[in-house]
Amino acid sequence: MARRQDRAAGGTNGTPDGGKALKRKTTPTISDVAALAGVSTATVSKSLNGRDGISPTTRAKVVAAAEQLGFRSNALAQSLLSGRSYTVGLITNDSFGRFSIPVMLGAEDALQAGQIAVLLCDGRDDPIRERHYIRTLAARRVDGIMVTGRRADPRPPITLDFPIPVVYAMCESTDPRDASIVPDDEHGGTLAVEHLLATGRTSIGHVTGPSDFRAVRLRAAGAEHALRRAGLSLAGGGPLHGSWSEEWGRQAATILLRARGDLDAVFCGSDQIARGVADGLRAAGCAVPDDVALVGFDNWTVMTEASRPPLTTIDMNLPLVGRRAAETLLASIEGTATSGTELVPCQLVVRESTRV
Amino acid sequence: MARRQDRAAGGTNGTPDGGKALKRKTTPTISDVAALAGVSTATVSKSLNGRDGISPTTRAKVVAAAEQLGFRSNALAQSLLSGRSYTVGLITNDSFGRFSIPVMLGAEDALQAGQIAVLLCDGRDDPIRERHYIRTLAARRVDGIMVTGRRADPRPPITLDFPIPVVYAMCESTDPRDASIVPDDEHGGTLAVEHLLATGRTSIGHVTGPSDFRAVRLRAAGAEHALRRAGLSLAGGGPLHGSWSEEWGRQAATILLRARGDLDAVFCGSDQIARGVADGLRAAGCAVPDDVALVGFDNWTVMTEASRPPLTTIDMNLPLVGRRAAETLLASIEGTATSGTELVPCQLVVRESTRV
């Protein structure tokens, strides 16, 4: 099956040299440093950790010795002593997809600034697997757990039989006492429609995903509020629900045009749908944005840029969601627990599809 | 900025109860279990780890005590003793994008089967950051490191000042003595063209990405080999290089049609390009697959399914790349080091765009 390119044998990096070996060079410990520097281990520890009560001379000697040996303090031993692993578990059920990754990146950034490492756990929507991971994380004495998901819809909280902080990012816990950080979808819907209104549109349709997504309901609600404040309502009588696909967008474009000859804007529940709508409108001889303006949702560049014309859209600030989640988790680890759901604001990104 | 939904305070899961606290319930240790079971810690250890030389009665007693206390062995302590952390570091420079994620998932799967946890490190193409991560991983005494990237192009090996196994997944190390696992792009190109030939096409063009990508050169080489074996050569005289975009695909379709009136197939270097080609052909009044058949590369569902018609494509088996990398790393950790580059075969996925 697999081909292997033939090449010289013998790895570079540290692959143990096959032979029974002479002096199997083992990682230097604090005692090695102490011995070399001619001091006690306690002195080495203090010197290297910047504790005071150490003479500059000694400190220099120790540092030199450590350097020479390539000494690197064993975090495992430190953790055992301090009772903190400086590690958090990241459980995701998005198989690290489009939504959870930006969240993760934001989180990882904030955590690593706090010197916290992240253990990866891909739950695959399998409760068994999730439980297994939780056991592992428990054994490794993580300082906290972050849970992430594909959908913003509330999910049952994870169950822990040991007391450590948990925060839900992107997916809300059904237990209101848990800390959750999610994008403010309703606000996103409002932003989109307000932008359309501001550019002079008045007959605005809404094409979106299945109504059993909370995000879908919230975005629609935000849109409708904004319209109501302007004394208007959705063209077509309400949101048009379908699948999260371009195909649905294309169909919906036809439906809307047929229903409302005066249609001059469409707000879509996703960029994918919006791209479909753009194609559908074009096919019907309708110009975007001249005849009909278009706003998507997600700011998924692959879609927004490939669409003709490029799409104005709503960005959920997912990295910020991740960052806030990490900060909340860190605070909780430090003892300042928070609870309840925090909404991260969305942001309008203007491109060709709504140019005036 | 952020809205906070008001809700009752007080977390569910383990957020330390604010107060100075009564008996701050601490995680039970092996001594707690020993005390409760009325035996020594050594006996507890042996009982729980299935060592023999323990009477069934005692074992049962210990197990019961452990259960009752919710005892979970401290992996940190075990690691300190065993010298193995059962953890590997995963360094990526793809910001966990489209390519490295499937690789990661495959790897994570294989590793977790081996009871190995994964520490996440997003290098962001920043060497400083990468070095920082390597220090962290060293301190945490990871058993090995896996390096992943966006491009298959060879990258300089990471530099370690301590001896642990490293494997490169998806991105090859420039040092041939390192172990690398990459998709067999050349094979992929061959598969694509052989499929087109098998379905009776003879005038086959190739539209692909920038030629400084090794994958681009390999895929083209594979395609040309297959053609040569059939006594043919690429329509258009050679590969058409451009950007990795739909836009380029649309342009290229026009170019190819103009150059070769008898064009009956196009093999594309990516699904994105292929989708553009599909649109370009359709716009030129050319039917896919009746007039011109189309094969993409990547099996990126978002593109293959949204394309009209859905695209036949080449799948790189990325999860398998990850799995093989993990297996190689595990073997290396166990002492069986490998070196050189392993090629993982690609696979043809047939859809509408090449129906006969």
Next chain:
DNA sequence: TTGAAAGCGCTAACAA
């Protein structure tokens, strides 16, 4: 079959 003791690598009292 069980337990006492030593030690993995490190840090924090406390003494010197």
Next chain:
DNA sequence: TTGTTAGCGCTTTCAA
């Protein structure tokens, strides 16, 4: 200013 000692939680001889 430095060193001695104890101990984090666990496993493993070795002796009982």
